[in-house]
Amino acid sequence: MKIRISDDALAIACGADTVAQAFMRAGAEVERVSSWGMHWLEPLVDVEGVGYAIVTADQVETILAGEAESIGPIAEHPFLTRQSRLTFARAGKTRSTSLDDYYSSDGWRGLATARTMGAEATIETVLASGLRGRGGAGFPAGIKWKTVASAQADTKYIVCNADEGDSATFADRMVMEGDPFMLIEGMAIAALAVGAQKGYVYIRSEYPHAIAKMETAIAASAHLVAPFVVEVRVGAGAYVCGEETSLLNSLEGKRGEVRAKPPLPALEGLFGKPTVVNNVLTLAAIPWILTHGGEAYAAYGMGRSKGTMPVQLAGNIKYGGLFEVGFGITLGELVNDIGGGTDSGRAVRCVQVGGPLGAYIPPSRFDLPFDYEAFAAADALIGHAGITVFDDTVDMAQMARFAMEFCAVESCGKCTPCRLGSTRGVETLDQIIAGKNVEANLALLADLSETMKFGSLCALGGFTPYPVMSAITHFPEDFR
Amino acid sequence: MSSLAGILAEHAGREGPLLPILHDVQKMFGHVSEDAMREIAQTLNLTRAEVYGVVSFYHDFRTEAEARPVLKLCRAEACKARGVEALVQVAEGQSRVKVEPIYCLGLCSVGPAALVGDTVHARLDSTRLTTLLASL
Structure with a gap:
């Protein structure tokens, strides 16, 4: 009887390690796999396909004896059957750093296809897929690749943006911890397409498990992606480094300050060289696209x-x-x-x-x-x-204040609307919350938001007005 | 300082070595001292101001040692939605452990979450946080 338990950071934080150890002590064969992504059920224990939810160490005996209450076959769970899992096709099923598991689940097929069809056809396939940057900006990935491919330079880079700092996001983390070879394969395909020699994965320091898994996977697959070389670089707690030009400065060993565009990173990126900067999910979608074709992806x-x-x-x-x-x-x-x-x-x-x-x-x-x-x-x-x-217990005035406060803490300081505007925004919201000159201060805040939106160098200052103004627009009662 | 020299030697010839060096220095010494910054600047042919500028830019780097254990409590939106603000009082009710804010651990569906070293904790409530703090 084989027991499968996730070793994803979220499962571990919910107690998966303790549960896995208890099963091993009881003599069971335990395989640590990626997470199915049904977080409310973690630690989820998979016994020959049948699931046991929110398991604690003291339930091990009853589960092994077949006396515990199950949630039924995991793969048939409605949360999973309603999905179209392309990028997360292996989630819950494979050991994340096992090359055998990766090979036997269609791994490296995309890279093999790209090697056969060549750089130009690879870019055409990505263009046909309609894939847009999954980091937030939604820029067509194929066009970015084409720009880098046509740039003339002795050195080119593939930079994977794994600085997943947005609250409520964990898909990048799950890819890196659950299916790291897929990300490496995506980077290798990008390198082949644009003619890059070196790739960096910039991972935030808040993700120690993802860093460890990526490093293991890179070492295990180095011979498969050679001469392309991949290296992990670790961030240092700056949210703004998720912005691509700030990330490039950070990789170069500088303060993570935003660069003015142009020049585009595609032409003058890391160390001034043409660089593809793509989010984890963008690169992770690539192997599937190369394996199944651009049209198959675009059908979704x-x-x-x-x-x-x-x-x-x-x-x-x-x-x-x-x-x-x-x-x-x-x-x-x-x-x-x-x-x-x-x-x-x-x-x-x-x-x-x-x-x-x-x-x-x-x-x-x-x-x-x-x-x-x-x-x-x-x-x-x-x-x-x-x-x-x-x-309904949320106080939207406090959330609007937090948006401005977060921007003030994380601003790189390069441009004035963001650096000063965010602090003035916190002060103005404090006045509003205290009930002082509310209407006048709301008008001032709207004006300040306009300035930040149109005058900031990057999305940090430019988009902070979204949570602030939407809170005021939709929940005015919380501000008056 | 022999181990600092070791770190510097290990990263010699790397592209953009400053952040990896600072991470290693902080891991070994618990902080990045002024002496270390001077040594790093000299080796990388940077000014001390440039190195200090980088150290002070990033939240992760400390210039002074922290004797107490450190717990990083996520205060971002998803953990707020799951009630982390009510736990701040618990955290502030003691001084043996230094509690610092962190913005997102990627455990946003099972918050409130915290990080101690490289160990992650989720589904915290006041009882669990109190137990966790006492165990550090």
Whole structure:
């Protein structure tokens, strides 16, 4: 009887290591695998395909004796059967740093295809897939690659942005911890397509498990991606380093200050060389696209948002976790039908989509389809597709203040609207919360938000007005 | 300082070596001292101001040693939605462990979450946090 338990950081934080040790002490054969992404069930124990949820060490004997209550076959769980798992096809099924498991689950097929078809056809395949940058900006990946490919230089780089700092996002972490070879394969394909020799994975220091898994996987697969070389670099707790030019400065060993664009990183990126900077999820989607073809990927999604998005359900939600689905699903389906509403059992007051720079959206707008253009039209953004659910106890004035405070703490200091605007924003919100000159201060805050939105160098200062103004627009009663 | 020299030698010839060096120095000594910054600057042919500028930019680096155990409590939106602010009082009710804010551990569906060294903790409530703090 084989027992499978995840060794993903989230499972471990919920007690998976203790449970795994208890099974081993009881003489069971335990395999540590990636996480299925059904977080409310962790630690989830898989006994020959049958699941046992929220297991503690003292339940081991009853589970082994077949006397414990199961949740049934894991793969048939409705949370999973409603998904279209392309990037997360291996989630829950394979040992993350086992090359054998990766090979036997279609691993390295995308890279083999790219090597056979060559650089130009590889880029054409990515263009045909319609894949857009999954980090938040949504820029077509194929066009970025084409720009780097056509740049003339002795050295080119592939930089994987794994600085997943947005609250409510964990898909990058799950890829790195659960399927690191897929990310390496995606980077190797990108390197082949644009002619790069070296790749860096810039991982935030808050993800020690992801760092360890990536380093193990890079060492184990070095011979398979050679002459391309991949290296992990660790961030140092600066949120702004998720912005691509700030990340490049950080990789060069400098303060993580944002660079003005142009020049584009595609032409003058890391150490001034042409550089592909792609998010983890963008690069992780590449092996599937090369294996199955660009058209097969583009068959998922809606409008100009092609393919699937690993949506992350988080915050005060009953069934939180990783839900990969084609674009076009509505916010209401995600939050209520799939997520089951709040974990506290109270009413959903709002959700924040896209991390600390994303807008707060009330349930009256839950008909909004998950689509880059539809969100932009509603003054909101998909970002990295994290959804934080809040119940009716949330104080939106405090959340608006936090958005400004976070921007003040994390601002790189390069541009004035962000550096000073965020601090003035906190002060103005403090006045509003204290009930002083509320109307005049709200007008001032709206004006300040305009300045930050249009005058900031990057998305940190430029998008902080989204949570602030959406909170004021949709929940005015919390400010007066 | 022989071990600092060892770290510097290990990273010689690397592209953009400053952050990896600072991480290793902090891991070995618990902080990045002024002496260490001087030595690093000299080796990398940077000014002390440039090295100090980098050390002070990033939240992770300390210029002074912290004698107490450190617990990093996530205060980002998803953990706020799951009630972390109510735990701040518990954290501030003691002084034996230094409690610092951290913005997101990627455990956003099972918060409130915390990080101690490289160990992650989730589903914290006041009882669990009190037990955790006492165990450090």
